[in-house]
Amino acid sequence: MGYDFTDADLDFMHSEVGMEALDAADGLEFGTRTAVRDISSIRERFPAHAGALIETVTVRRKARVKLLDSDRWWVTDEAVQQATPTLVARRRAARLAGRRVHDVTCSIGSELSVLIGTAELAVGSDLDPIRLRMAAHNVPDATVLRADALTPTTRDTVVVADPGRRAGGRRRHDPAALQPPLPDLLDAYRGRDLAVKCAPGLDFDSVDWAGEVEVVSLDGGVREACLWSEGLSENGVRRRAAVLRSDGGVFEITDSESDDIPVRPPGSYIVDPDGAVVRAGLVRHYGARFGLWQLDPRIAYLTGDTVPAGVRGFRILEQAKFSEKVLRQQLNRMDCGSVEILVRGVDVDPALLRPKLKLRGSVALSVVIARVDRSAVAFVCAPGAVGQPV
Incomplete structure (x- = not known):
C-alpha cells in the first residue's frame, strides 16, 4: 500500500535538516542483506519522519528508469x-x-x-x-x-x-x-x-x-x-x-492507410506485430504497408518472405497440425533443448505445454501455435530475430 505522507513530512523534507536527512537515507543501500539495518538506522536518527524518508528514497530508485530526471522528486509508490x-x-x-x-x-x-x-x-x-x-x-x-x-x-x-x-x-x-x-x-x-x-x-x-x-x-x-x-x-x-x-x-x-491484404499460405516468416499495432486494430494496415499477408483473417500474426526492419520475425522450419505428440517428436528430432512458445487463437498454455515436450537436446527453437482455417497449426521456427534494414 505504501506510506501515507503528511503535511508535516513534506514540511520536514523541505527544510534544510530534512534535505540532509534525505541525502543520508539515499546513501544507504536498502538491499536484501542490509534492509533491516538501514531501516533501523533511519528510524533511530529520524523517528518522526522515518517512513517518509524510506519511502521517498526507495521509490525514487525504482522510478529512475520510468521517470527520467526524478532523482530529487517527492514521490509515492502508488503515484509512480x-x-x-x-x-x-x-x-x-x-x-x-x-x-x-x-x-x-x-x-x-x-x-x-x-x-x-x-x-x-x-x-x-x-x-x-x-x-x-x-x-x-x-x-x-x-x-x-x-x-x-x-x-x-x-x-x-x-x-x-x-x-x-x-x-x-x-x-x-x-x-x-x-x-x-x-x-x-x-x-x-x-x-x-x-x-x-x-x-x-x-x-x-x-x-x-x-x-x-x-x-x-x-x-x-x-x-x-x-x-x-x-x-x-x-x-x-x-x-x-x-x-x-x-x-x-x-x-x-493509422487507420487512414490501406488495409487491403490477402489471406494466403505462410511465406518464409511469421511476423508478430508490436502490441500497440495489435491493440489498435491495425494489423491489416501494418501488413499492407510492409507487403505481408494474413495466415487467418481472425489472427494477428502476419506472414511474408521478409521481416520489416526492427521487427521480430520467426523463420519457419516446419509446420504441422498441432498435437503435443507430433510437436514433441518434431522438436526431439531437431535436437531442441529449449523452446519459446507463442500462442494466438488456440487454447494452449505455454507454461503447461513446455514440460510435456520433454526436451533434452541442445538447440534453441521457437514454436508459434495459431489457429489457421479453424485448425490449430504449430510452426516450428528458428529463434525469433529482429529484421534488418534492406
Whole structure:
C-alpha cells in the first residue's frame, strides 16, 4: 500500500535538516542483506519522519528508469505506478507543443514536468493536497491548484487527464469505476480539446468517443491508450499505433492507410506485430504497408518472405497440425533443448505445454501455435530475430 505522507513530512523534507536527512537515507543501500539495518538506522536518527524518508528514497530508485530526471522528486509508490513514463509523456507533449495545457489529474507532476518544456502554458490540478504539494516541488515552474477534475477551472486550454485506475493495489478495468469516472470526465469537457490517458486494455468500442484512439508502446511493452478529441487528431484518423524505443526510434501507423491484404499460405516468416499495432486494430494496415499477408483473417500474426526492419520475425522450419505428440517428436528430432512458445487463437498454455515436450537436446527453437482455417497449426521456427534494414 505504501506510506501515507503528511503535511508535516513534506514540511520536514523541505527544510534544510530534512534535505540532509534525505541525502543520508539515499546513501544507504536498502538491499536484501542490509534492509533491516538501514531501516533501523533511519528510524533511530529520524523517528518522526522515518517512513517518509524510506519511502521517498526507495521509490525514487525504482522510478529512475520510468521517470527520467526524478532523482530529487517527492514521490509515492502508488503515484509512480500510475505515472506516465517520461518517454511516452514526451510524445503527448510534442503533440500539444505550443498549446495552453491543463493537466486536471496532475498527481505528483510526471506529465507536467514534460509539458512545461513544450506548452505555452502548463497548469496542473488535483484533489489530493499531498500530491499537489509534491507536484509543486517536482515542477516548480508550473502553476498548480487544488480542483476537482470534473469541474472546469481554466478556459481556452487543452485538458489532459489520467483517471486513477488503482484501488487497494488492484487495477480497475470498468471505465465507470475509474477516478474520476471516464463517462463523467468526457461529459464535463464535451466540446473542449481533450486528451485522456487510459489503460490499453480498455474496450474502446464501449466508450462514446468520436475522436482518435492512440495506443502507445515503449520498447515492446504496451504502455497506454490515449483518447484524443477530434480537434486534436488528424482529419479522418480514428485509430493510431505509436511504437516508441528508448533510443529515440518512433514508428506510427493509422487507420487512414490501406488495409487491403490477402489471406494466403505462410511465406518464409511469421511476423508478430508490436502490441500497440495489435491493440489498435491495425494489423491489416501494418501488413499492407510492409507487403505481408494474413495466415487467418481472425489472427494477428502476419506472414511474408521478409521481416520489416526492427521487427521480430520467426523463420519457419516446419509446420504441422498441432498435437503435443507430433510437436514433441518434431522438436526431439531437431535436437531442441529449449523452446519459446507463442500462442494466438488456440487454447494452449505455454507454461503447461513446455514440460510435456520433454526436451533434452541442445538447440534453441521457437514454436508459434495459431489457429489457421479453424485448425490449430504449430510452426516450428528458428529463434525469433529482429529484421534488418534492406
